[in-house]
Amino acid sequence: MTSTSTARILVGAVAIAGLVVAAVIIGLWPETIQVQNTDQIFATDVVPARVVSADLAPCLNVPDLECVAIEYEITGGDDTGRRARQDFFGDPTDPDLVAGDRVVLNYVQSADPEFQYSFADRERRNVLWTVAGLFALAVVALGGWRGVAGIAALAMSFLLLLWFVLPSIVNGANPVVTALVGASAIAYVALYIGHGFTLRTTVALAGALCSLAAVAGLSWIVLALANVSGFTTEEALYLPLLSQAFDVRGLVLAGVVLGTMGALDDVTVTQTEAVWELRAASREMPRADIFAAALRIGRAHIGSTVNTLALAYAGASLPLLLLFVISQQSLGTVANSEVVATEIIRTLVGSMGLVTSVPLTTWLATVVVPDAAEGHMH
Numbered sequence: 264m265t266s267t268s269t270a271r272i273l274v275g276a277v278a279i280a281g282l283v284v285a286a287v288i289i290g291l292w293p294e295t296i297q298v299q300n301t302d303q304i305f306a307t308d309v310v311p312a313r314v315v316s317a318d319l320a321p322c323l324n325v326p327d328l329e330c331v332a333i334e335y336e337i338t339g340g341d342d343t344g345r346r347a348r349q350d351f352f353g354d355p356t357d358p359d360l361v362a363g364d365r366v367v368l369n370y371v372q373s374a375d376p377e378f379q380y381s382f383a384d385r386e387r388r389n390v391l392w393t394v395a396g397l398f399a400l401a402v403v404a405l406g407g408w409r410g411v412a413g414i415a416a417l418a419m420s421f422l423l424l425l426w427f428v429l430p431s432i433v434n435g436a437n438p439v440v441t442a443l444v445g446a447s448a449i450a451y452v453a454l455y456i457g458h459g460f461t462l463r464t465t466v467a468l469a470g471a472l473c474s475l476a477a478v479a480g481l482s483w484i485v486l487a488l489a490n491v492s493g494f495t496t497e498e499a500l501y502l503p504l505l506s507q508a509f510d511v512r513g514l515v516l517a518g519v520v521l522g523t524m525g526a527l528d529d530v531t532v533t534q535t536e537a538v539w540e541l542r543a544a545s546r547e548m549p550r551a552d553i554f555a556a557a558l559r560i561g562r563a564h565i566g567s568t569v570n571t572l573a574l575a576y577a578g579a580s581l582p583l584l585l586l587f588v589i590s591q592q593s594l595g596t597v598a599n600s601e602v603v604a605t606e607i608i609r610t611l612v613g614s615m616g617l618v619t620s621v622p623l624t625t626w627l628a629t630v631v632v633p634d635a636a637e638g639h640m641h
Contacts (some may be wrong), residue, residue: 277465280472287444293430307326308370310340311384312347314360322350323377333360335368335380347380358382378382403448409457416457420449424521432517438510442517443479446524447472453528463539466631467531470624474527475520478616482519485608491601515605523613525620526568530617531624538628546634547608554629559620569614580606 312335320332330350337345347368351357360366365386371379402410427443432438450471458464492512537557541548577584580603587597597603 266563266631271471271633271634272373274462274465277469277472280447284444284447284451287440288427288448291431291436291441291444292427293434293436295321297443310342310370310380311338312336312366312368312380313338314364314366315346316362317360320350322352323348324350331357333382334368337368337380339534340370344490348377349381358385361382374445403526412459413457416453419452422540423449423452428521432514438513438517439479439483439520442520443475446520449524450475453620454532458532462631463535463628464532465629467528467535467624470531470534470620471524471527473623474531474616474620475524476550477619478523478612479516479520481615482516482608482612485612486512489604489608491605491608493600496510514554517634519609519612522581522609523572523616526572526613526617527620530564530568532626533564534621535628538625538632542632542634547579550629550632550634554625557629558622561625565617565621568617572580572617573610577606585632 270349315334315336316607317331317333319329322328322330330352333349333351335341335347335349337347358366360382367383367386368380369383371381402414404410423445427448429440431441450468454464454468454471457465470533496512532565534557537560540551541553541556552573587600597608
């Protein structure tokens with residue numbers, strides 16, 4: 264079988280898989296988000312405000328105590344111009360506000376008038392938009408049209424998460440199936456928009472999809488053996504109160520699948536490009552030699568990628584890790600706690616998926632890359 268006929272089979276398989284992914288997405292697409300008790304846990308509305316003053320004063324409810332009295336001026340919504348007061352007792356978690364600070368307030372209509380507004384967070388949206396703009400300029404300046412394509416792929420990936428993956432899980436869809444289908448859709452969008460509709464992109468996509476399936480299967484086995492419940496964060500404890508349909512343990516597995524997808528994109532594209540460049544450099548090089556050379560590139564790449572994945576998870580859990588260090592517990596005790604064990608499983612299983620993707624994608628690329636007799640194929 265020639266590389267051209269093998270390539271056609273691979274393209275056909277990827278196309279069929281894409282149709283299956285699209286069909287599942289259409290079947291699971293959520294029209295509305297169905298949850299309960301949200302008004303008991305979350306403020307239903309938020310409004311922008313400005314801090315007018317922050318002074319020490321007797322507490323409203325306990326006049327014998329002295330509080331930090333924050334006076335806000337509502338700057339948006341139906342109550343624009345209204346003043347509201349909130350007392351803080353000097354806890355370490357209280358916001359350090361001064362006059363002129365821009366903030367966001369929770370609004371609870373059913374509360375007593377003096378307690379309807381409360382601090383939610385600082386106003387950061389202008390900073391976020393500025394940083395996002397600088398990021399886009401840097402990417403486009405360096406990558407040109409490829410940078411534009413990369414930003415478009417990133418935007419589409421987030422839209423899939425916000426419009427399909429998260430709402431479907433909220434409505435009770437199986438989180439593992441939803442995450443696997445969502446990650447596959449993200450792979451199609453990110454790779455084809457970011458790298459073009461070429462054979463090498465299709466090879467990278469096939470390697471990513473196969474590795475995703477391996478990660479999902481391995482995660483399911485390991486999390487079951489470790490008896491991971493999923494209730495390791497404050498947010499996870501709230502979920503059953505909102506809907507009995509939540510499979511919190513499945514959310515952990517879904518997180519592993521989604522977290523691995525970004526790194527798989529990088530690894531599979533790199534391996535495919537390596538094979539194509541080796542073929543372009545030597546049209547007569549035997550396929551076995553191309554495979555061996557590209558695999559050596561993959562070995563060097565996988566070491567740094569695995570380290571990046573591990574440090575990303577460690578960085579996200581840094582406050583927790585600091586608490587364990589302060590407690591002076593043994594390394595075995597720390598690793599055995601569910602919250603740390605879950606992060607270890609994320610790192611190791613995700614890394615095994617990356618390791619699997621290197622020889623698999625390299626082999627696929629080596630099989631379909633055209634040789635001298637077949638001519639150059641993009």
